[in-house]
Amino acid sequence: MLTRRNESSPTGEVLTLACLKTGGKARVLDLGGAGINRRLVSLGIGPGTELEVVSVHPFRGPVVVRVDGAQVAIGRGLAEKIKVEEPV
Amino acid sequence: MxxxxxxxxxxxxxxxxxxxxxxxxxxxxxxxxxxxxxxxxxxxxxxxxxxxxxxxxxxxxxxxxxxxxxxxxxxxxxxxxxxxxxxxxxxxxxxxxxxxxxxxxxxxxxxxxxxxxxxxxxxxxxxxxxxxxxxxxxxxxxxxxxxxxxxxxxxxxxxxxxxxxxxxxxxxxxxxxxxxxxxxxxxxxxxxxxxxxxxxxxxxxxxxxxxxxxxxxxxxxxxQTAAQVLWLTRVEKFIDKPWQGSLVLLGLVLLGFKALLSFTGWMEGLVANTFAPVQEILSRGIGMVVPPGFWNQVLSKGVPEGILLPFALVMPAMLMVSLLMSLLEDTGLLARYAVVMERFGGLFGVSGQAVIPLALGFGCRTPAIVATRILPGTGQRFIVMTLLSIVIPCAATVGMITSVISSFHAYASVIIVTTLVVFVVLGRLMKSRYGEKSELVYELPPLRIPLGCNLWSKVKTRCTGFLTEVLPLLVIMSVGVRIVIDSGVLERLHALEELTRFLFGIPAEAFAAVLVTVVQRYLAPLILLNLTLSPREATIAISMVALSLPCLPVMVMIWREAGVKTLGKIMGMGFLVSFAIGILLNLLLPC
Known part of the structure; x- marks a missing residue:
């Protein structure tokens, strides 16, 4: 589905969105799960989307990212499923 | 077109x-x-x-x-x-x-x-x-x-x-x-x-x-040109940092709460003074039209109470809360509460926004029930409505309960701990039954300055619904309550003395006060104050009163917002919780 295959990360390391720190930038490789994907996609988050982490809330709270002009909060559980790569 | x-x-x-x-x-x-x-x-x-x-x-x-x-x-x-x-x-x-x-x-x-x-x-x-x-x-x-x-x-x-x-x-x-x-x-x-x-x-x-x-x-x-940083963007940057943001949001809740309390306090006196003659005229008018007897008594007391109670107590709170809610929505702050409180809400199977109706409930629970509309899903609304109705004490309840506690030297710490335990246990139980497991994906709108006309139209919509839909229901229920009081059912509770002593360790009159909470929040503490209770009895009775049913307007509001079935469920749970607390405290507290 919404996966970019045959494209390995330039840094050779695949991270999840939850690994990123505040201010970190990344490009989305793959969204986990099927149903929820559509909500992420409707907010403009899909393979190839570049995003920046605005804040990471403590106690396994949500991760807030900036996509284009908007800020989106993503629950930690979901953020752990989203695979990203750090841009070169 | x-x-x-x-x-x-x-x-x-x-x-x-x-x-x-x-x-x-x-x-x-x-x-x-x-x-x-x-x-x-x-x-x-x-x-x-x-x-x-x-x-x-x-x-x-x-x-x-x-x-x-x-x-x-x-x-x-x-x-x-x-x-x-x-x-x-x-x-x-x-x-x-x-x-x-x-x-x-x-x-x-x-x-x-x-x-x-x-x-x-x-x-x-x-x-x-x-x-x-x-x-x-x-x-x-x-x-x-x-x-x-x-x-x-x-x-x-x-x-x-x-x-x-x-x-x-x-x-x-x-x-x-x-x-x-x-x-x-x-x-x-x-x-x-x-x-x-x-x-x-x-x-x-x-x-x-x-x-x-x-x-x-x-x-x-x-x-085209270099970016110019808006002051709102600066505020946003500050608020969107988890720790300092949480503090600011917490401060705003307290501020809103303070505004609510002082506004209602100020309005209550004002409205009561203005409407006292109206109540008198209504009461006399009905007394003259209806032939003397049982119905005369019931109607001449029940109807004016049902009409005036909302204007004196509930309407000012509704106005203030509508304004606060509209402000939160239109500024984009509401979404920030949802994110900051996501973990907390998760404990009870509700999303972070739930903190807003719950916090408002400490001021007045009637508009807080309306505020549950911001929650996604009926399951979440039910959880928050139930917690609001049974556990969260509103400002008036707190005031009255503290006065009863001090006059009987009841154990305040036991009452506080009981309330907290009930909050957590009830919340967890409801989570497993009605909670919705959903992953948070939520857009945070930019902070905005709200438009005055937009705020006004929102406040107006919320309050008009209250007048047209809630007021008639209140009058009907108020009359019903009068019928119960005047028919003397409560006096017959004396026969239950042995049972209430055995189960809850309190006299039957105190138990009547527990049942009366349904009727009027002012009445239950008044009944208690007229009794002679030991600190242990008072502690149990107050806990049972505090953790049972909300006042009449809240119940009417639940009826209107979620239907009579939901109201029935919540009332059933309220009595269940109240009785369970009575029995447990009777077993646990040393004589």
């Missing part, structure tokens, strides 16, 4: 509507809840247009549950014109919906709202180029400054005779998205894919539309 106003959530659609229609002609809807179409009227030079406001929706193809009324409305041939409101500061994502709307092949006007924000960011949108590409009029617009309002109204006026057909967008702009499902596919992904949701085609087309929107946005978005 019918015009549909469509846009994604958080684009400031309701402010656009207020600007276009002037003041008060159309009411704005509660985000995420009352997903109904709001209809209003727009008159330009004597010609009337029906203007239909739709709930914010990210995508027509992804519409779920109640959201499907939006595509249904748009497929209706009765709609002559679609006004697409776009958040200009977030062009690429908003154009996705625009591309779907193009597929409808209906006359359309695009408004680039919040254009002032884009300009402040040092950008300019070439709206003429966008208009050429889409094939329909595109206006830069700002609900804040009023930019673009006259242009739109002029255009509508000029086209009112000739019709809107020349605003039909180019079909090829979105038509390049090809569908990969069977041969009978028309290529219009919005329509054919809504039937084939489970195939990969749907997602592909969805993402293709996103990429198309992104290239469109890149072509019309022009960097």
């Amino acid at each position: 019918a015009i549909a106003l469509v846009g994604q959530p958080n684009v400031g659609k309701s402010s656009v509507l207020s600007r276009l229609t002037g003041v008060n002609t159309v009411v704005s809807n509660y985000p995420g809840t009352s997903l109904e179409l709001e209809r209003g009227e727009l008159t330009i030079e004597g010609r009337k247009y029906e203007i239909i406001d739709t709930p914010g929706i990210y995508s027509l193809a992804l519409a779920q549950n109640e959201e499907t009324i939006v595509p249904e409305l748009l497929f209706d041939p009765a709609v002559d014109l679609v006004i697409d409101v776009i958040d200009a500061a977030n062009l690429a994502r908003n154009l996705v919906l625009t591309l779907e709307l193009v597929d409808l092949d209906k006359p359309m006007i695009v408004l680039l709202n919040q254009i002032d924000r884009v300009r402040a960011g040092g950008y300019w949108i070439d709206h003429q180029a966008l208009s050429r590409m889409l094939g329909c009029p595109v206006f830069p617009f700002s609900a804040l400054t009023g930019e673009g309002v006259m242009e739109v109204l002029n255009l509508l006026q000029a086209s009112s005779k000739r019709g809107f057909s020349r605003f039909r967008p180019h079909q090829d702009i979105a038509g390049q998205i090809t569908c990969v499902v069977g041969s009978d596919c028309t290529g219009k992904c919005l329509r054919c894919l809504s039937q084939n949701r489970e195939t990969g085609c749907f997602d592909k087309a969805l993402w293709a539309r996103h990429e198309r929107a992104r290239t469109l946005a890149e072509r019309v978005l022009i960097k």
Whole structure:
């Protein structure tokens, strides 16, 4: 589905969105799960989307990212499923 | 002539509507809840247009549950014109919906709202180029400054005779998205894919539309000058840091709570003084009309109480809370509470927004029940309504309970701990039964300065509903309660003395006070104060009173908001909790 295959990360390391720190930038490789994907996609988050982490809330709270002009909060559980790569 | 106003959530659609229609002609809807179409009227030079406001929706193809009324409305041939409101500061994502709307092949006007924000960011949108590409009029617009309002109204006026057909967008702009499902596919992904949701085609087309929107946005978005940092953006940066943000939000809750308390306190005296003669006249009038006897007594007391109680106690609180809620929504702060409190809400199976009705409940629970509308899902609303009704003590309850505690030297710490334990246990129990497990994906709107007219129309909508729907119910229930009191049922409870002593360790009169909480919150503590109770008895009785049913207006509000079945469930649970607490405390507390 919404996966970019045959494209390995330039840094050779695949991270999840939850690994990123505040201010970190990344490009989305793959969204986990099927149903929820559509909500992420409707907010403009899909393979190839570049995003920046605005804040990471403590106690396994949500991760807030900036996509284009908007800020989106993503629950930690979901953020752990989203695979990203750090841009070169 | 019918015009549909469509846009994604958080684009400031309701402010656009207020600007276009002037003041008060159309009411704005509660985000995420009352997903109904709001209809209003727009008159330009004597010609009337029906203007239909739709709930914010990210995508027509992804519409779920109640959201499907939006595509249904748009497929209706009765709609002559679609006004697409776009958040200009977030062009690429908003154009996705625009591309779907193009597929409808209906006359359309695009408004680039919040254009002032884009300009402040040092950008300019070439709206003429966008208009050429889409094939329909595109206006830069700002609900804040009023930019673009006259242009739109002029255009509508000029086209009112000739019709809107020349605003039909180019079909090829979105038509390049090809569908990969069977041969009978028309290529219009919005329509054919809504039937084939489970195939990969749907997602592909969805993402293709996103990429198309992104290239469109890149072509019309022009960097002009250096970005100028708005002071609001600075505030946003500060608030969006987890720790300091949480502190600011907490401070704002306390401030709002303080405002609520002082406003209601001030109004209560004012209204009570003004209305005292009215109550007297009503009571006498009814006393003269109805023949003396049982019904005379019941009606002459019950009706005025039912009418005046809401004006003196509930109405001021409703006004203040409506204003606070509208402010939270329109500034974009509400979404920030949802994010900061997500973990906390997760403990009870509710989302972070739940903290708002719960916090308001400490002030007055009646408007807090209305505030549960901000929660997604009926399960979550039920959990929060139940916690509000049974556990959360409102300001009046706290005041009265503390006075009873001090006069009997009851164990305050036991009562506080009991309340906390009940809150956690009840919340956890309800979570496993009614909680909804959903992953948080939530857009944080930028902070905004709310429009005065928008706030006013929201407050008005919320309070009008209260007067027309809640007031009659209150009068009926107030009369019912009078019947119970005057029929002398409560005095007969003496026969239960042995039972109440055995179960709860309290005398029957104290148990009557527990039952009376249903009737009137002032009555239960009054009954208790007239008894002679030991500290142990008082502790048990107060805990049972505090953790049972809410006051009458709250119950009426639940009835109105969630139906009589839900009210029955909550009342049943209230008694269950109250009795369980009584029995447990009787067993645990040393004699």
